[in-house]
Every structure is written in structure tokens, then in C-alpha cells.
Amino acid sequence: MTAAPSVTRTPASLTGAVPKPGRVLAVTTLGLALVLLNQSSVNVALPSMSGYFHAGAGTADWFLLSFMIATTASILVFGRISDLIGRKPLYLTGLSVFALASAACVFAPNSLTFIVIRVLQGIAGAVVITNSTALIADAFPADKLAGALGINLSAAAVANTVGPAIGGVLVTAFDWQAVFLVNLPFGIAAVVLGIRILPNPRRAVSDGPRDRFDYFGAALSALGLTALLFGVDRLSVADSSPVVVVVPLIAGVLLLAGFVVVETRVRHPLVDVALVKDWARGCAYGAAFFNSFSRAGVTLLVVLHAQIVGGSSPAEAGLVVMVMAFAMSVASPLAGRLASRVPARTVSSVGGVLLVIGLVGLALLLDGPTWVTTVLLAVVGVGIGLFTTPNTTSIMSGVAPDRRAVANAVRSVLYNSAQALGTTVSLLIVTVAGVASYAENTGSGAVQTGFAVALGATAVSAALAVVLSIARGGSWRTLD
Template sequence: MTRPHDTVHSPPAHHSPSIRYGRQVLSVTSFTGLLTGLNTSGLDVALPDIVGHFHASAAQTSWIMVGYLLSSTVLLLVWGRLADLFGRRRLYLAGIAAFTLASIGCVLAPNAWILVLGRVLQGVGASAVITNTTALLADAFPPERLTKALGVNAILISATQAAGPLLGGVLTNAWGWSGVFWTSGVAGLAALGWSAFVLRPDHGSGSAERFDLAGALLSMVFLGGGALALTGSGPRGGSTAAPAGWTSAPVLLSAALSVAALLVFPVVQSRRRYPLLDPWLFRDRRRTMALLAAFLTAVSFFSVVLVMSLYLQTVEHLDPLSAGLQVMLMSVGAMLTAPLAGRLATRYPARLLSSVGTATSALGIAILVIALGPPAPPTLTGLGLFLTGAGAGIFGVPNTGELMTLVPPHRRGIANGVRSALQSAGYLISTGLSLALVTVHGPQADRTPDDIGAPLRAMPAGSQALAESHRTALLALLCLCLAATGVSLLRGGTYRPAPEKTLTTEGPK
């Protein structure tokens, strides 16, 4: 009997790649990139205003950021597999609709915990969008054009992320924090209409394969438990709550459940004919290292914008707009280098380009560590942010392109789901770790009881202790970025787009 992954399906004739349709799909994925872009970099700038409005505790502050990342990460593998089974278009449109409704719900939140709930629901919708984005492009473009398409998609998304801090600052200054969510809702409605118009119907493999419910539940326990263990290191809640610590009972229980699920997961998957996460995906060294490098890179540079946004507002006392103008240089760097990486990816190995990218980001973070004062020289912090983003732009396109061309079309949904889950897990860890180092381990002595529950309120001008806590967070990110460089170099092999003639119409038997 032939295993499902032993043969490679060609897309049906009416779904065959074409330049015109590929460009339309590219416009869809780039447009929806605005949704996630605004809800990361834009909300980073608005976070101090949210804290002030709700008088949020440190636990609530953490969950406003982490709740979105947690729900999106936990469901990525599930949505990726369901997209392979029942069609990407359905999941994509449902994700946009859910995200849009949740964004409007966030505006109407009466307190911080309801806002956290809205953010969790945003993440549920966003995960269905994220896990299908790259797979839609891989289906729409022929292999020899895929990396260029990924490069264009990356530059357009980077452009929206670059505008995120600036737009977040403008909206926060004009209408407060709710302006960010109103904009997400309006953009979501437009994205939903355009996506429904452009995307072709697809049906996936349907009843030919079964959904692995046990694997899905185990993956959610593993990812969710690990995330809860991380976020549990923050305060327990309440305006005067003390940090729970990584050795508290809830943290240890969450970690134990996560480890147990991780140990049982491969055993369950090996006994499934149609597993959620086929072990085949990790039998190639290039695929495995590409996935691990994507995870470590996400951990290392994702929260740089958050750390610097908080530093500029709480230590340097800049307003949200001014802080947004500075941190947007990171996205500008990615926007300028991503298309160049897309062109170079057809000529040079992914190992070389991706490793150069992570090394460039490491250099940028190192400059930021040196620059933090107070006061921090704007020229030096700008250079650090730009190089960090430039490295991210160089890394992403060849790494993702290599992974997609090493996976058959009928497994691209779950393969991209794994990549997206690892990246989102990296984003979650990056955010939780940075917030823990900045808020939990920052200066406590000069705070009133109310200040302990709102660690992101402005500290006295020139607070050296708070600056040191931000520097500690950046040092941790720098070490992770150097680790990502080492993993990227270990992948071996070279990147070559898969030729069309290797595809066969034979299906699973």
C-alpha cells in the first residue's frame, strides 16, 4: 500500500498555476497581511495607552499580548490539516471573518479581561489565515516563480508592518487604543470581500483521508501547556500581585502536561495512517533545519519592536507616534531586503542566504544592546533596528521557499502549518520572555502598589534600572539569534526549485 506522502499530486487542471491568478492571490495574501501586521507592531505602540485606560495588572498586560499569540499558535496545525482535507479557501475566508468580528469586539470590551478574550478570538481567526497564506501562494505559482512571489509578498507585508508602528501611533494619539482595533475591523471587511472574489474554490482530499483528532488534541496540549508555563512566570493577577515565578505550581503543572503531550504525540502519530503531523516531514535534514531555524529566528527578533517601543515610551518618554516612527525602521529594513532575497534565492543556496540573514539580525540586536542608555542615541538605535529587520527579510524568503519546494502539493497545508506553528510559538515565547524580563525582573523598589500592577507606566526620567531590564531582554534575544545562525548553517544541501516534470498525477492508493 502506498503511503499518502509517497506520491505528489498535480493540481487539478482548473487549478493549474498561472501568472495572472498568482498575482491575484498575491494581492489577497498581502492585503490580509495588513491584519496581522497591524495587530503586532501597531499594538506594541498602543500598549501603554491600553494599560492606562484599563488600569491593567501585569498579568492582564501580558495576556493582552500573549493571548492572541497563544490561540493562534495552538490551532495552526489543526487549521493546516483541515485546509488540506476540506480546502484552503473555506478556512481562509472563515478566518478573516472571525478575526474581523473579534476586532470589533475588542473595541467594545468593558474591562481588561474581556479585551483579553477578544484578543484570543482574534488569534483563532488569524491562525486560519496564517496557516494558509504560503500554501495558497505555493498552489498559485509554478515552482520556478515561487521564491520571487514569496519575496514580493514579504515586501508588501513588511510595508504594512513598517506602517504599523506609525499608524498605531497616529491612531493612538488621535482616538486612543481603540483606533487600532477599529482599523483592523474595517480592513478585515475589505479583505474578506476581496478574498472571496479572487480565491478559486478547492475541495482538498475530503473523505479520502481522516482527521487525526487525537493528534490535534495532543498538539494543542503541548503548545498550550508550554505557552501557559511561560506566561505563568508573570504576576498572578491583581493590582498588587507579586510574580508567580517559574517554580510555582501552575507553571510546573503546565510544563509537565506539555512535556507529557510531547512524549506521547510521536507514538500516537506513528500509529495513524493519516497523522496530523507526518514524521516524513522531518526525515530530510534540510526540512528539519529549515523549520528549526524558522523557530529560533522568530524567538530572537519578533519582540525587538515590543522591547524598543516600551523602552522609548517608558524610559525616553517619547509619545506613541515618535516611538512608532523609530521602531518602524525595523520593518523598513525587512521591506527593502525581502525582494532582493527573493531574486537571489534562485541563484544561491538557502543555507547561505538564510545564515547571512540571521547574522545580520544578530549584529542589529547587538548594536541595540550597546545603544540603550538612557539616553539612547537615535542614530545608533535606528541602525540597530534597521539591521535587525534587514536580516529578517533576508532570512525568510529562501528559508520558506526551500521548505515549500521540498514538500508535495497535497502536504503543503500541514507543512506550512508546522512552519507557522513553530514561528508563532517563537513569537509567543519571544513576547512572554521579553515581557517577563522587562516587567517582572525590572525595578520594583520605587513603585507604589498600583505601579506594581502596571509595570509599563512611565518610570522616572532616566531610570537606569529600567533601561538595564530592557538591555537584559535584548541580550537574551541576541543569544537566540546567534543560535539560529548556527542551526541555519547546519542544514547542508543547496536550494533548487523542484522541476515540474517530477510531478505525477498518481494519487494515494
């Protein structure tokens, strides 16, 4: 997941200068990292939580999906709300609720209660994610905004990737509850720093009509995404009736199609669909979606395979994917420097090809020696790092200053939707292959094949991202 700005207007709509925007960037990145670290660290804790709540795979899936769906469905909603009540108070409220909900997860008496609390935590996470980038957009002048967002984006990607390693150590040393309890002290610290540092500029009084909140669009997007992912997830439950599967799938598709129609017709839409009409930008958006789908699957599948098939501890499973985070942290700034000399199409396409190679290798050799997995994960990390920055630059390039926030919001919605869908499909494939519970160890041939097929699906998605990256057009050669 990554940050989505909540502004649809230029920061010029705010009065008052921010004297030290770097501090705003540091504080908001801390809050964002806290949310994303928790989101990805839960992946490695899934087997432990499944055992604690005696939950089958069909129920345990929602330990992850409830948070993802709530976050994705809420990003656009709270983006618009922050325009009405102000960024700082909403951000601090979201951060506080996130920390408290994290602590409440520990005391959940059963899986249903835990899932409900995770929904609340996901909504609060969306508030933090949305307003983090919005506060940055308000604090930085237009000529420095792209650089600030780049730092924020890189930090978010690294936090999301190192989460399993941190979570694995906590689960092994204490148990799954530690993954949530650790959010409380860091959440309190982030709130205190936010109160002291974040600006709360007054809004300029507008003589024009007040923007109306798109309630209908918000409802369609939230319900459509939830129905679609619920239907996909139910495919993995053996005793699900066809009605429980087919009806949500059809409803989800129709609701999301209705959302697109509504967004093209309302005066103040949640998402400006017109942005994707530009061919190059539309291809970059599509590439971001399929790349995000593959990224969501690879981390989850590697840590689950290490525990379920390999018998590794959560700490061992989490540390395996650390190499991917390290490779990303090296490749991301390199991609930024290359983007000033080489077209984004070239850099992101090369990164996408490396990602495909790494994923195909994992699909074929995941049951091999650990060092092979480590090398392939390094290739995956370099590929992701090279792809993300130039592709995002391609999306933002040529967008008018007063539409940059909207353009980034569309990217964020696609990114988070793909993360949720990639997680759902990956879990579906491995459970259909024979994983009845994530708390049980099994090395059966069918389960190993299931993991290979799931990783193959992520490779196909990554390949589609490459196709779209190439299809955007433009030069391959070095820029003048």
C-alpha cells in the same frame, strides 16, 4: 507570524483552473496583511491598554499572548478543516469574524472580557493565515508557486514590522481603540473582494479512503503550547505559587512531547514530523525557529522601552522601528536575487550574523542617542531580510510537489510558536526587572538593565540560528 498552508495534498486534487492567479495572490495578501498589521500594532498600544483596564503587567501580557497562542494553536487545526469544507468559505468566514471581533474589543468592559475576545480574534486570524497560503497554492501552477509564496512571505514580514508605526500613530491621534476599529472597514473591503475574486473550484472525487482529522494531535498541540506559555508568563508574577508555575510548565512539555509521538504514529497527522529528519532541512527549521524568537522580542522591546523608559508617545515609539521595516523591504528582494547565485547557507548565515550584531548593539546602546538606535535597527532589518528568504528556500528545496504544503506548514508552526515564546520571555525579563505596569513610566537602573538583558536573550537566540544555518552544510561558494 506568517502564513501556513492548509493543504497536505497537491493542488492537483482540485479541479478547474484559476485564470488570474495574480488576483488571488493580491486579495489573500491583503487579508493576511490586515491580520499581521493588527497583531504587531497592539505591541505599541500595550501601555495605553494597560492604563485603560488598570491591568498589571502579569494581566496585560495576555492582551498579546492570548491572540498569539490562539492563532498558533489553531493554524494546524483549521488547515485540516479547510480540506473538508473548502478554502474560500472558511477564509471569508475567518476574515469576517476577525473584523467583528476587532470591533468588539473596543467595547470590552474589563480585561478578562478583552482577553476572551482576543482569543476569538486569534482563532479567526489563524483561519485567514492558513487559507491565504492554501488558496495561493491552489491557484498557482507548481513552477510558479515558490515565487508567489515568496511575495506573500515578504508582504507578511513587512506588514508585521510596520504595524507598530501605524498603531503608534493611531493610538497617539485617537487612543488604543483605533487600532481595532480600523480593521472593520478594511475587513469589509477584503471580504467583498474575496467574494468577487477568489475561486471556489470543485474537488475531484477521490476513490481512496477519506482522510481523518487528527483530533488527538490538535488537542495535544493546543493544550501543550498554552500550558507552556502560561507557566513561563506566571514566572513574572510575584505572588504566583510554585504550583501555578511548575505544573503548567511540566504539563506543557509532556503534552508537546506527546504531540510529537502521536504525529509520528497516526496515519493522517497534522504535522509530518518526518520532514525534519533530513539534516539540512532540520537545521533550516531550527534556524527559522530561533530567528523568529529574536524577531518577536526586538520589536516589542524597542517600542516598550521608548515609552516606558524614554517617555516617547506611541507614535514616536512606532516610527522608530519603521527603519527596520524599510531595511527588510530592501534586503528581502536582494536576498532573493543573491540566492540564485550564492548558496542559501551563505546568504542566510551572513544575514543571521548582521542580526546578532544589531541586537548586541541594541542591548548595549539602547539608552543612547536615537540615531544610534536607528542605525542598529537598520542593521537588524537587513539581517532579517537576508536571512528569511534563502532560509525558507532551503526548507522548501528538494521537497516533492505533493509535500511542499506540509513542509511550509511545519515552518509556519515553528515560526509562530517562536513568536509567542519570544514575546513571553521578553515580557518576563522586563517585568522581573521591575516593570509592574506597562502604563507607568520608569527609568530606574534595574528596568534599563532588564531591557538590556532581554535584548541580550534575543541576541543569543539569533546566534543559535546562525549556528544552525552554518551546520546545515553545503558549499559557501558562488553557484554555477
